[in-house]
Every structure is written in C-alpha cells, then in structure tokens.
Amino acid sequence: MIKDPKRYTVTAALIYANGPIHIGHLAGCYLPADIYVRYLRSLGKDVVFVSGTDEHGVPITIKAKNEGSTPQQVVDKYYKQIKHSFEDFGISFDIYSRTSKEAHHKVSQDYFTNLYNKKYFNEEITEQYFDESAGQFLADRYIVGTCPNCGNENAYGDQCEKCGSTLSPTELINPRSMLSGAKPVLKKTKNWYLPLDKMQPEIEAFVNSHPEWKSNVAGQCQSWLKQGLLPRAMTRDLEWGVKVPLPDTEGKVLYVWFDAPIGYITFTKEFFEKFNSEKDKKDYIYDRTTYKDLKADDWEKYWKAEDTKLVHFIGKDNIVFHCIIFPAMLIADGSYILPDNVPANEFMNLEGDKISTSRNWAVWLHEYLEEFPNRQDVLRYALCSNAPETKDNDFTWKDFQTRNNSELADIFGNFVNRVMVLTNKNFEGKIPALGNLTELDKQVITTLKDLPSKIAASLEQYRFREAQAFMMELARLGNKYLAETEPWKLIKTDIVRVKTIMNISAQITANLSIVCEPFIPFTSAKMTRMLNIPKHPWIEAGKVDLLPTGHQIKEGEILFTKIEDAEITTQIQKLEASKKANELANAVVAPAKEAVSYDDFTKMDIRVATILEAERVPKTKKLLKLKLDTGLDQRTVVSGIAEYYEPEKIIGQQVCLLANLAPRDIKGIMSQGMILMAEDKDGSLSFVSPSKMISNGGIVA
Numbered sequence: 146m147i148k149d150p151k152r153y154t155v156t157a158a159l160i161y162a163n164g165p166i167h168i169g170h171l172a173g174c175y176l177p178a179d180i181y182v183r184y185l186r187s188l189g190k191d192v193v194f195v196s197g198t199d200e201h202g203v204p205i206t207i208k209a210k211n212e213g214s215t216p217q218q219v220v221d222k223y224y225k226q227i228k229h230s231f232e233d234f235g236i237s238f239d240i241y242s243r244t245s246k247e248a249h250h251k252v253s254q255d256y257f258t259n260l261y262n263k264k265y266f267n268e269e270i271t272e273q274y275f276d277e278s279a280g281q282f283l284a285d286r287y288i289v290g291t292c293p294n295c296g297n298e299n300a301y302g303d304q305c306e307k308c309g310s311t312l313s314p315t316e317l318i319n320p321r322s323m324l325s326g327a328k329p330v331l332k333k334t335k336n337w338y339l340p341l342d343k344m345q346p347e348i349e350a351f352v353n354s355h356p357e358w359k360s361n362v363a364g365q366c367q368s369w370l371k372q373g374l375l376p377r378a379m380t381r382d383l384e385w386g387v388k389v390p391l392p393d394t395e396g397k398v399l400y401v402w403f404d405a406p407i408g409y410i411t412f413t414k415e416f417f418e419k420f421n422s423e424k425d426k427k428d429y430i431y432d433r434t435t436y437k438d439l440k441a442d443d444w445e446k447y448w449k450a451e452d453t454k455l456v457h458f459i460g461k462d463n464i465v466f467h468c469i470i471f472p473a474m475l476i477a478d479g480s481y482i483l484p485d486n487v488p489a490n491e492f493m494n495l496e497g498d499k500i501s502t503s504r505n506w507a508v509w510l511h512e513y514l515e516e517f518p519n520r521q522d523v524l525r526y527a528l529c530s531n532a533p534e535t536k537d538n539d540f541t542w543k544d545f546q547t548r549n550n551s552e553l554a555d556i557f558g559n560f561v562n563r564v565m566v567l568t569n570k571n572f573e574g575k576i577p578a579l580g581n582l583t584e585l586d587k588q589v590i591t592t593l594k595d596l597p598s599k600i601a602a603s604l605e606q607y608r609f610r611e612a613q614a615f616m617m618e619l620a621r622l623g624n625k626y627l628a629e630t631e632p633w634k635l636i637k638t639d640i641v642r643v644k645t646i647m648n649i650s651a652q653i654t655a656n657l658s659i660v661c662e663p664f665i666p667f668t669s670a671k672m673t674r675m676l677n678i679p680k681h682p683w684i685e686a687g688k689v690d691l692l693p694t695g696h697q698i699k700e701g702e703i704l705f706t707k708i709e710d711a712e713i714t715t716q717i718q719k720l721e722a723s724k725k726a727n728e729l730a731n732a733v734v735a736p737a738k739e740a741v742s743y744d745d746f747t748k749m750d751i752r753v754a755t756i757l758e759a760e761r762v763p764k765t766k767k768l769l770k771l772k773l774d775t776g777l778d779q780r781t782v783v784s785g786i787a788e789y790y791e792p793e794k795i796i797g798q799q800v801c802l803l804a805n806l807a808p809r810d811i812k813g814i815m816s817q818g819m820i821l822m823a824e825d826k827d828g829s830l831s832f833v834s835p836s837k838m839i840s841n842g843g844i845v846a
C-alpha cells in the first residue's frame with residue numbers, strides 16, 4: 146500500500162454501452178468511487194477520476210443484432226444515455242469518454258505493437274468454430290447448442306444460463322450458429338496470446354504485496370492463482386473492435402479486455418488534452434474548478450509516477466481483469482504503475498432476485514431520475530446504507546422508503562430544519578453567541594470533534610457503509626441534543642441558554658454540510674446555501690467556530706420530504722408487471738382447451754396435400770399464395786408463413802390442409818382452406834407433414 150501519495154488516479158468500471166445503468170451498477174462501483182473521490186477532493190488531494198463506456202466486444206454486436214441496428218448506432222445511443230444519467234445523479238467524473246474513439250484505437254494499437262515488438266506474445270494456431278454461410282468465425286456467444294450437463298437446447302458457447310455451468314463451444318451438443326442457424330465447422334485461425342502462465346510469479350508477487358485488499362477480492366485472486374494462470378488470447382476473430390495492428394490480420398480485432406482497461410489511460414490523456422478547451426470541457430468534463438494550469442503531457446504522472454495511487458472501482462465480475470490480466474499487461478509494458486487497490490463490491494440484488502437486464506428486473510437510473518425528481522440523494526443514501534461491500538445484498542423499495550422517511554427526513558432533515566427555523570425565528574437569522582457550557586454541551590462537542598476522523602478512517606479503508614453511518618451519527622447527535630434541551634420551550638425562560646444551544650446546533654449543521662458532501666452532495670450544496678457559507682474543505686470538519694457569532698443565515702428549505710406508500714406501491718407494481726411479462730415470455734405450453742366430442746373432431750376434413758406453386762402476396766410481409774394438389778382438386782390457399790419459408794424452397798412439400806374451412810377473402814384472394822402449422826415457443830411456424838410420402842387427399846384423423 147502506497148504511503149502519502151502525491152496524486153490519485155481513480156477509475157470506475159467501463160460498462161458496455163449496450164443498455165442503461167441500473168442500481169446494481171451504482172451500488173457495485175460508481176457510487177463508492179464517487180464518494181471516495183469527493184472525499185479526496187474535499188481533502189484537497191490531487192485526483193483524476195476517469196471512466197467511460199466500453200464500446201467493443203460481442204455484447205455490443207449481439208445487441209445490434211437484436212435491435213436490428215448497427216454496433217455504432219447501439220453505442221451512440223447508450224453512451225449518451227449513460228453519460229446523461231451519471232451527470233444527473235452527481236457521479237463526478239473528471240471525464241466520461243468512450244472506447245470507440247479513434248484516439249483510443251491508436252493508444253491500444255500502440256500498446257499492442259509495443260508488446261509485440263518486445264516479443265511478449267505467443268502466436269498460436271487453434272481451431273475455432275466458423276460459420277461457412279456467414280463467412281465468419283463465431284464468438285462463443287454466437288454459438289448455441291445443447292448443454293451437455295442439463296440438456297438445455299439453447300446453451301451458449303461459453304455458458305448455460307439454465308444450469309449455470311461454464312462451457313466451451315466444443316462441448317455443446319449439436320452446435321449451431323446464431324447468425325445463420327447452420328452447423329458451424331472447425332477452422333484453423335492464428336491469434337496472439339499473453340503468456341500469463343510464464344508471468345505467474347510476477348503477478349503472484351504483486352497480488353501478495355497487498356494483504357490489505359478486501360477479502361472477497363483477495364479470495365478470487367488466490368483462487369485464480371491456485372488454478373494456475375493460462376495463456377490468454379489478446380486478439381479475436383471479430384469485425385467490431387480495434388483492428389489488430391499487424392499485416393494480414395483482416396477480420397481480427399484486439400480482445401475487448403485488452404483494449405478496454407487501456408481506455409482508462411486513454412481517457413486520462415484525453416482529460417489533460419481537453420482540460421484547457423472550453424468547448425471540450427463542456428462536452429466531457431464534469432464541473433471542476435480545483436485544477437489550474439494543467440498541461441497535456443501531465444497525464445503521464447498519473448500513470449507512471451511511483452508516488453501516484455491508482456485505484457480501480459469495479460464490480461466482482463471484473464476482479465480477474467483488474468487484478469490479474471490488466472496488471473500483467475502493465476507489467477509487460479514496464480513503464481506503468483500497478484493498481485494500489487481494487488475495492489470491488491459484490492452484487493446488489495433487487496427484492497430478493499438477481500438483477501437482470503434481459504428479464505427487465507432492475508431499477509433503471511434514468512427512470513428513477515424521472516420518477517423521483519430531485520431525489521438523487523435518497524437513492525445514493527439508500528444504496529450506500531446497504532452496499533454489497535462484503536457479500537451480495539438486497540435492495541427493496543420498502544427499505545428505500547424507510548431510509549428516507551425514518552433516517553433522512555426524521556433525523557437529518559428534522560434536525561437541520563429545526564436549527565434553521567429556530568435561528569430565524571428567535572435571532573433574526575443571526576448565529577447567537579456561545580455562553581457557559583454544560584456537561585452535555587461538552588459531551589456533544591467532543592463527539593462532534595471525533596466523528597470526522599472516524600468517517601475519514603472508514604473512507605480510507607473503502608468502508609463506505611460504515612463511513613456513512615458515522616456521518617448519520619452526527620445528525621443523530623444534533624437531533625438528540627435538541628430533543629433533550631428543548632430550546633423551543635426554554636426560549637420563554639432562559640434566552641442565554643438557548644443562545645448557547647443554538648450556536649452549538651448551528652455548528653453541528655455546518656459540520657454536517659462538510660461531512661455529508663461525499664455521500665449526499667445535493668443536500669450538502671443546499672445546506673451551504675441555507676447557511677450562507679462557502680463549501681468548506683474536509684480539514685475544517687470538527688471545528689466549532691465554522692459559523693461566527695452574528696453570521697447571517699438564510700431561509701431554510703426542506704431537505705427531505707416523506708415518500709408516501711403510494712409511490713412505493715407504484716414501483717413494486719412495476720416490478721410485478723416485469724415478473725408477469727417474464728413468466729409469459731417463458732411460458733412453454735399453452736393451457737389445455739376444453740374437451741370436444743369425437744363427432745366435433747370428425748367434422749374437420751383434414752387432408753394431405755402437396756404444394757405445387759408458391760409466391761409472395763404483394764405488399765404483405767407474412768402472406769404466401771399457394772397452389773395445392775389436394776387429391777380432390779387443385780386449389781388456392783393463402784397462408785401466413787412468409788417469415789418462415791421461402792416460396793421457391795417449398796415446392797413439392799407435403800402439408801396437412803383443413804380442406805372444409807369456409808373460403809375466405811384474404812387481400813383480394815379467395816383462400817380455400819387452411820394449412821396446419823405447428824407454432825414454436827418463439828412464435829415461429831413449421832409445417833405439419835406426414836413422415837413419409839402419402840397420396841394427395843389422404844385423410845388425417
């Protein structure tokens with residue numbers, strides 16, 4: 146652990162730009178990172194806080210495929226939305242950038258080239274699945290097949306989501322390409338591997354030099370090291386990403402976990418380059434006034450100087466990349482410092498269930514910001530109170546309501562409001578003078594002086610829940626002090642005593658405005674406005690003369706209003722609706738229909754028929770016009786199967802026809818009967834055909 150760092154580089158995870166931000170992301174990484182950075186800034190430390198979106202990798206291309214758009218459109222859309230949500234929520238990045246920028250491609254290509262020239266990579270030829278009809282290699286996520294462990298027919302090449310087992314594509318039974326549905330073939334391809342096996346001693350020495358790391362982080366690292374590190378491919382056969390900067394590597398890009406963490410470096414560079422440009426500052430850089438005279442090449446100190454403390458905030462799913470693979474890349478380059486700490490959190494669940502984007506089981510930040518306007522601090526407070534620092538934790542709307550109503554409103558807000566109202570009412574808003582101190586006053590002042598260093602100690606150890614609880618203790622202290630001394634009663638009999646009580650209470654309020662800032666910055670800003678004071682640095686916290694006698698305060702504002710049951714019910718109903726929609730989507734079998742008599746069934750005249758001709762019905766998406774030989778006659782039938790069958794490919798196909806269905810006019814064509822179709826879970830249709838040739842007109846019964 147580095148002692149007395151000269152400067153800090155703090156990074157927060159690079160999230161894939163393929164969906165919006167939810168509370169799990171916030172609790173896992175962005176909120177603790179922001180609390181830490183705000184605290185450092187309040188201490189007057191030299192800190193750069195960088196993050197951005199990861200815009201490469203297979204998840205982006207899959208999202209594009211699902212949305213029917215291009216990868217570029219996907220990342221443009223979500224980058225904007227994510228950046229905007231973070232700004233609204235008060236996550237105070239110095240820069241929030243993106244890995245699809247040309248500058249980042251250049252930096253990561255140079256990084257790769259440097260390691261290549263130093264002969265760090267092993268070239269290896271392996272066999273990978275290739276889709277011949279699509280003409281491309283298939284990433285693991287692009288291969289589906291039957292899970293060898295549980296028989297799930299839609300397991301991915303890297304994982305079965307049904308039984309949770311980790312797979313490799315070659316383990317899948319009956320693999321098929323998600324691009325074409327075709328059976329992929331194994332084909333040789335060359336890629337470049339980082340020999341983590343050979344680097345294991347260096348990586349082990351690095352990890353073991355940090356006994357202070359959180360136990361969940363250290364535990365994961367040790368388990369990887371114990372298994373023995375394996376060489377890892379740093380290039381992939383993919384179209385979307387940073388091109389491999391070597392000759393004859395068409396169709397190959399850098400592994401997304403190679404280029405993404407280099408993004409932290411690129412964004413730091415970008416910050417220093419743009420800092421002096423008013424326009425760029427507005428576009429990328431959070432409101433900052435603490436830096437002066439930064440030069441473009443200053444970035445290097447933040448990544449290369451030994452007296453810089455580098456801290457990566459991430460969720461637990463990224464531990465291996467930040468504690469092993471990225472450090473290995475940094476070691477291989479040789480000119481960079483290694484992370485001092487990686488305080489990863491575990492996962493935040495929601496109402497007892499794992500947060501899931503695909504199942505829409507989440508509280509989305511952009512929706513929260515719309516539905517709870519100006520209540521950023523309530524969510525910040527609730528998430529930090531319950532942060533999954535050592536184990537997975539659960540967010541519930543009831544807990545959110547209780548945190549707001551019973552803690553923020555009843556304690557913090559109530560205390561500050563009483564101070565404002567009583568001072569304005571009894572002393573014309575001027576801080577009254579301190580008189581003789583009672584034992585109680587002295588106790589309160591001692592606790593007030595102690596708390597800021599307790600909060601700081603917890604923050605320095607990345608114990609944010611504990612730190613916030615100490616902050617709340619200060620509000621509790623003030624609230625209890627007023628409740629016990631009852632200045633509103635005393636005012637009639639002992640104004641001198643009331644002056645002392647109100648002076649001490651006002652000092653507590655001013656202290657609160659300093660120590661609450663990292664956690665609930667919007668509230669802190671309101672408080673400094675109300676108290677009519679500048680934003681004080683952390684060093685001032687614990688002082689009892691922040692507000693001099695006679696200092697004029699302003700009118701108070703209500704800091705926290707109660708959250709009504711109805712608002713919570715609305716949110717819970719919204720989640721229940723998601724659950725219902727998921728159940729529907731997962732429904733495999735439609736419920737049974739009512740019983741019918743055999744006579745009813747025999748009224749249906751179902752015949753085997755052969756398709757003679759087929760053509761699309763103009764100006765429709767779904768309809769084919771078919772000519773059938775039914776054995777009885779040749780007739781025309783219109784069928785809604787154009788999404789599933791090419792007309793030219795079904796000539797000669799035998800089908801089953803409900804031949805005595807009354808003729809119907811469909812788009813101006815008289816359809817004489819209905820072809821029986823079987824419907825799959827996803828709504829796709831398939832002919833029902835006899836398993837061997839049957840003469841046309843054969844009866845189905």
Ligand SMILES: [Zn+2]
Nearest residue numbers: 292295305308
């Ligand atoms: Zn399985």
